[in-house]
Amino acid sequence: MSRVAYRIPSITASISFLLIAASAGVAQTIHGLPREGRGGDTKVNTRVGRPAAGKQEYTRYCAGCHGDHGDGVGENAQWIEPRPRDFTQAVFKCRSTLSGSLPTDQDLINTVRRGIVNSNMPQWRPLPDQMQADLVAYIKTFSPRWATEKAGTPVEIPPETPVTTESILAGRAMFQKFECWKCHGTAGRGDGPSASSLTDSKDQPIHPYDFTTGTRFKCGTTNADLYRIFMTGLDGTPMASFADNIKGDQGWDLVHYLRTLQPIRTPESILWKSWLATHASELKPIGPESGGR
Amino acid sequence: MHMKIAASVAMCALATMALVPSTHHSAGGTVAGKVTYTGTAPKMKQIDMAKEPSCAKQHATPVMNESVVAGEGNTLGDVVVYISAGGAPSAVPSTPVTFEQKGCQYLPHVLPMQAGQQLEIKNDDQTSHNIHPMSQVNPEWNKSQPPGAPPIQTTYAKPEFIPVKCNVHPWMHGYFAVLNTSHSTVSGSNGTYSLSGLPPGKYTVTAWQERFGTQSQEVTIAGSETAKLDFSLKATEY
Known part of the structure; x- marks a missing residue:
């Protein structure tokens, strides 16, 4: 292979260099190749994303924050916290796939549609579906990972178990055991002992989610979204994946407990309140001195 | 264009070499020496x-x-010393390397491994850690490991010096040194290192320190001798 490339001192040689360099991990970003040639297919349901069309929309709607080159340093970026996503790393918070793997196209569309709470990323639901698919196709041209890797396998989410006091108590024990409180706080206020020192992968300060003021989560609103968040982790942030340690129905216990921390009336919070009214004294407080219930 | 062709030839040569793995660590020569620093090493804070x-x-x-692990006589510990060029490419060792979390510290602080080599991460503590290697070339991941959880088994495909942290315990900080070679070691607290099992040949030996950067030197091994090679890195304040 090497000799062939050597004897053709033309565009072929330089392309073969680029390909080899990319496969050797030397070139992080490949300049000079048409963007449409990279990134692979983007298909969401029946729609096929078109990177060339997406580029126009990207320049219009996204580049101001995410930058013309997708590196997260658009002209508004310096005023924004948390900082806009750097697409050249292909590291994404909201995924259905395991930590370290690429998200699915549908994951990216979902983020575009719902925006990200507690950040400057708005909802782009008003954009036509085709435009959203085009944008995602274009976003995937910024990192060479999309050309060589497939999206990860989605985390399996079993059917939700019934909301019971036992389930909530088991979830509370998990909140203690897995030390969620170290960042999210003993009452879920986002004020745990490690909260103030948290930084993201770009060394920018980042705050843990405060369950007591929020109704929506960064990556969705439903119980299944909440299940998915702690299983996949939010890559690029301190929120780790718990997929190695939480299995199957156990995850629903944690979901049911987390729902009791929110300021909204949920089946979980209603049940929990009535149980607490007569049983509160049986609980050990969450925190460093406790072993759970 | 000429530059690109030259680069392409170099890249292709490397790619071809990678197809011919060789065994090593049998008999052979040794490179050994001491790593020191010049200037003033920054004072390390107590955790x-x-x-x-x-x-x-x-x-x-x-x-x-x-x-910065500085010792008496300006010696420097925890410096990765490895073969960065020369010799036949080394086969990926079949034995895993182990990274331990103990007493809210990483053991070792810097862990060299070859790309593709099995990496095992253990938690010996009674607290949950999250292992967050902040790779740029390799995919970045972040996993929780509660007390008693089984070891995390993983590999890194591409060479990279990867800072590792635990977000829960912000003082925890270490490095994975993912290299193209199995010929690597870490200098001891007295600054000494030894790389043995090198077949005859001309090598580039590189020393890497997380704050002070790298230094490379050439050395030729003829047989089973020990070549002396000292490194002196320039201390940088931070």
């Missing part, structure tokens, strides 16, 4: 583990930040 009593009580003596 306060009060927020994690289960770890704090494991340490009878003060725990210092390990970013």
Whole structure:
């Protein structure tokens, strides 16, 4: 292979260099190749994303924050916290796939549609579906990972178990055991002992989610979204994946407990309140001195 | 274009070489020496583990930040010394390397491994850690490991010096040194290192320190001799 490339001192040689360099991990970003040639297919349901069309929309709607080159340093970026996503790393918070793997196209569309709470990323639901698919196709041209890797396998989410006091108590024990409180706080206020020192992968300060003021989560609103968040982790942030340690129905216990921390009336919070009214004294407080219930 | 062709030839040569693995660590030559620094090494701060009593009580003596391990006579510990060029490409060792979390510290602080080599991450502590290697070339991941959880088994495909942190315990800080070679070691606290099992040939030996950067030198091994090679890195304040 090497000799062939050597004897053709033309565009072929330089392309073969680029390909080899990319496969050797030397070139992080490949300049000079048409963007449409990279990134692979983007298909969401029946729609096929078109990177060339997406580029126009990207320049219009996204580049101001995410930058013309997708590196997260658009002209508004310096005023924004948390900082806009750097697409050249292909590291994404909201995924259905395991930590370290690429998200699915549908994951990216979902983020575009719902925006990200507690950040400057708005909802782009008003954009036509085709435009959203085009944008995602274009976003995937910024990192060479999309050309060589497939999206990860989605985390399996079993059917939700019934909301019971036992389930909530088991979830509370998990909140203690897995030390969620170290960042999210003993009452879920986002004020745990490690909260103030948290930084993201770009060394920018980042705050843990405060369950007591929020109704929506960064990556969705439903119980299944909440299940998915702690299983996949939010890559690029301190929120780790718990997929190695939480299995199957156990995850629903944690979901049911987390729902009791929110300021909204949920089946979980209603049940929990009535149980607490007569049983509160049986609980050990969450925190460093406790072993759970 | 000429530059690109030259680069392409070099890249292709490397790619071809990678197809011909060789065995090593049989007999052979040794490169050994001492790593020191010039200038003034920054003073390392003491780590306060009060927020994690289960770890704090494991340490009878003060725990210092390990970013610069300077010893008497300007010696430098925790420096990765490895073959960065020359010789036949080494086969990926079949034995895993182990990275331990103990007393809210990483053991070792810097862990060299070859790309593709099995990496095992253990938690010996009574507290949850999250292992967050902040790779740029390899995919970045972040996993929680509660007390008693089985070891995390993984590999890194591409060479990279990867800073590792635990977000829950912000003082925890280490490095994975993912290299193209199995010929690597870490200097001891007295600055000495030894790389053995090198077949005859001309090598580039590189020393890497997380704050002070790298230094490379050439050495030729003829047989089973020990070649002396000292490194001197320039201390940088931070």
